[in-house]
Amino acid sequence: MSGLYRTIFVLLFIALLGSSCQSGPGNRYELVYSMEPVSSSGHSAPQSTDEPQRKYKIAFVPKGTEIDYFNYAAQGAQEAARNLGVEVLFRGSTIADAGLQIEAVERLIEEKVDLIAISANDPVKLVPVLEEARAAGIKVITWDADTLPEGREFFVNMVDPEVLGRHLLDTLASTMGEAGNYAIMTGSFSAANLNEWLKWINVQQREYYPDLNLVATVATDDDRDKAYEVANKLLMDYPDLNGIIGNSSVGPPAAAQAVKEAGKAGSVKVVGLSNPNLMRDYLHEGSAQVATLWSPKKLGYLTIALACNYLNEVLPVDGQAVEGVGIVRVNGDMVIMGEPLDFNAENVDQYDF
Known part of the structure; x- marks a missing residue:
């Protein structure tokens, strides 16, 4: 068998393998790239099946x-x-x-x-x-x-950080008519993922939305009560505020609650990262417009x-299929699960998490 056909055969065989972190019936799980060792000659190396794998x-x-x-x-x-x-x-x-x-x-x-x-x-x-x-x-x-x-x-x-950051700004811009004053409620100024999203939010605004004006970026420390206080302060400090982005899960519901209580539902747009169960009522009432997340x-x-x-x-591989999740991408030492998902008043009731 030529080297090319042997490689194709091995890859097809790998796709059919089942694996688990513990031996024994009832614990099988399909992992496309859970492969057996291959010797330098291209043949499968012998493996011992006598010793059960301990529970990690x-x-x-x-x-x-x-x-x-x-x-x-x-x-x-x-x-x-x-x-x-x-x-x-x-x-x-x-x-x-x-x-x-x-x-x-x-x-x-x-x-x-x-x-x-x-x-x-x-x-x-x-x-x-x-x-x-x-x-x-x-x-x-x-x-x-x-x-x-x-x-x-x-x-x-x-998700890919650039895709997400740009997408968050796009959702706000579309609800604001691409013009007006907005603020960002981030979780923490020390969190790497939040800072990366902030960077791409700002890049997207500079490149595509010259009529949007960022007035403040404030931290909530991922605390519900502080997020609510921060949102109220933004509304008081910037009476001409037109929109708020929350880039961590506590931000959008806190902003929506503050906007609702201030009687500014609809006039101050609220978008950002949060799960549908937290945002459902606010989306239906109109005190928030779009929530974005993943599962x-x-x-x-x-x-x-x-x-x-x-x-x-076994390390992650680009294009790997994980049962119950789907196909993942690998970029260097970063695994990317998928794409962002938007929830609004029309579709939010289809989700429960």
Whole structure:
């Protein structure tokens, strides 16, 4: 068999393989690139089937355990855990705080988990403790929000950052008639993913919307109460405000509530990243116009599936099919799950998360 046909045969065979993080019936899961070792001669290397694989322990660390978005992600992570036969620990602080997150990782190092998957509150501050974890033999990946590359092996991202940032500005511009004053409510000025989206929001405005004017960018610290206070202050400080973008899940519902109470529903447009269950009533009432997100459950599921692969020495591959998620893209050391999804008054009732 020629080298070309042998390669095609191996790839087709790989696509039919099932795998799990634990041996035994009832724990099978299709992973397209869960492949057996191949020797330098091109033949499959022998593998031992006598020793059952032990059950891995994976720590799934959010920015904050009481933020709805991360609880939905945790549901997907636990579903993956059941399907793959691993143990998933949902650990972290109740609020988004880098110092508290560092403490959580330190405890996980003491527990000797097999892998830490973390949504980082700070891309720089988390690196030393994650390097400590890796030195202790614990594998580390990031999801939702990244660290510097030395802190982890790869990053599981929801969408392409440029696509998302530009898209958020487009949704606001379309509701405002491409003119007027707007503000941005971000979660934290230290979160890498939020800062990347902010960058592309600003680039899109400069390149395509000269009649839009950004008056303020303010942080909510991913706290519901602070987000509501920030939104009210924006409305008071800028009486001629025409729109608000929230780029973390607590921002848009807080902005919509403040706009509603101020009697400015419809005159101050509200768009941004949040889940449909939080935004449903506001979209129907007209105090918000568009909510954008992806499935956080799928993100949690994908993270655990890729973590399981990594524990078995298999890294993500561009075009990889993950059951229950779909085809993922890989750009360098970043996995991209899919495209953003918009919710409005017409379609929001089709979703429940």
